[in-house]
Amino acid sequence: MCSRFENKETGLSIFTKITKEFGVEVVNNAPENIKQINIFPSEDILILKNSEGAIEINKKTWGIKFDEKSPLIFNSRIETIKSKSYWGNLFAKNRCLIPATAFYEWVQTDKIKIPNRISLGDFKLFFMAGIFVKIKDNYCASVITTPPNTTVAGIHNRMPVILLPEDGLKFLSMEKESALKQCEPFRDDVPMKVEIAEDILTQKQREEIERNKKRGK
Numbered sequence: 001m002c003s004r005f006e007n008k009e010t011g012l013s014i015f016t017k018i019t020k021e022f023g024v025e026v027v028n029n030a031p032e033n034i035k036q037i038n039i040f041p042s043e044d045i046l047i048l049k050n051s052e053g054a055i056e057i058n059k060k061t062w063g064i065k066f067d068e069k070s071p072l073i074f075n076s077r078i079e080t081i082k083s084k085s086y087w088g089n090l091f092a093k094n095r096c097l098i099p100a101t102a103f104y105e106w107v108q109t110d111k112i113k114i115p116n117r118i119s120l121g122d123f124k125l126f127f128m129a130g131i132f133v134k135i136k137d138n139y140c141a142s143v144i145t146t147p148p149n150t151t152v153a154g155i156h157n158r159m160p161v162i163l164l165p166e167d168g169l170k171f172l173s174m175e176k177e178s179a180l181k182q183c184e185p186f187r188d189d190v191p192m193k194v195e196i197a198e199d200i201l202t203q204k205q206r207e208e209i210e211r212n213k214k215r216g217k
Contacts, residue, residue, distance in 0.1 A: 002075055002128070002143050002160045004200075005103040006037045006117070009125050011046060011057045014099055017125065018055065022169060025054040034059060038104070038200040041074035047132060047141050048097040050172050060096075060132055060141040076131060076142040078161065078183040090131045092176040096141055097127035097168045104197055105156045112208050116155060117197035120162075120190060127168035129161035129183060149185040151192040162186040 009017075011030025018026050030046050039045060041063040048057050063074035081087045101124055106113035120126050132141040144161045152159040161183045163171055171182050186192070196209065 002103050005039050005100045007099050008036050008101045009099055014057055027054050027056045029058045031059060041072055046099050060139045064133055064140045064142050073142050075145045078144055078146050090133055094132050095172055096130045096132045098130045098143060100126060100128050103160060109208055114205055115197040115200055117195050119193045121193045127163045129163055144183055146183055146185055150188045
């Protein structure tokens with residue numbers, strides 16, 4: 001499950017990286033004032049998608065909500081995408097990449113949960129696989145999740161489908177079946193960094209961390 005993440009890149013910085021490193025045509029339609037840390041479902045996020053032969057960077061709302069009574073679907077399980085025709089069709093036609101510099105998972109201590117920041121040590125920018133849909137006049141997106149890899153398994157039983165930049169760009173243009181094969185737990189040969197998410201700690205969480213240190217935990 002991914003319920004919070006971080007993206008300290010902007011539309012312009014992503015545009016610059018992709019055009020410089022991969023030489024693909026990119027159209028940057030992203031605003032520059034998107035929230036960067038502790039991003040919540042229902043907030044605006046950046047996405048990359050195919051658009052008339054180019055990669056378009058734009059914003060979407062994080063979470064798919066079909067009507068006022070339906071739940072906000074901010075994560076989409078890859079198992080559901082494979083087994084349900086509606087979600088499979090969205091995957092075939094409306095795949096996207098959600099840029100991130102880290103995602104958060106919470107670890108239970110004696111009294112409260114502490115947020116952990118999970119990033120890729122050698123890759124400042126990575127992509128989470130996603131799908132998007134237009135509902136009325138609003139475009140919204142959902143992160144695709146998979147069972148965890150070895151690193152995340154000790155923290156949570158789900159994780160986002162993570163793609164390195166070059167793999168992500170290929171993912172957008174693949175045929176459906178090939179793209180489905182990319183939606184697996186992130187490879188264990190690329191180190192992931194897990195650390196306390198200092199940027200988003202509450203005072204209560206900081207106090208609990210200090211108490212645990214004194215108790216040798």
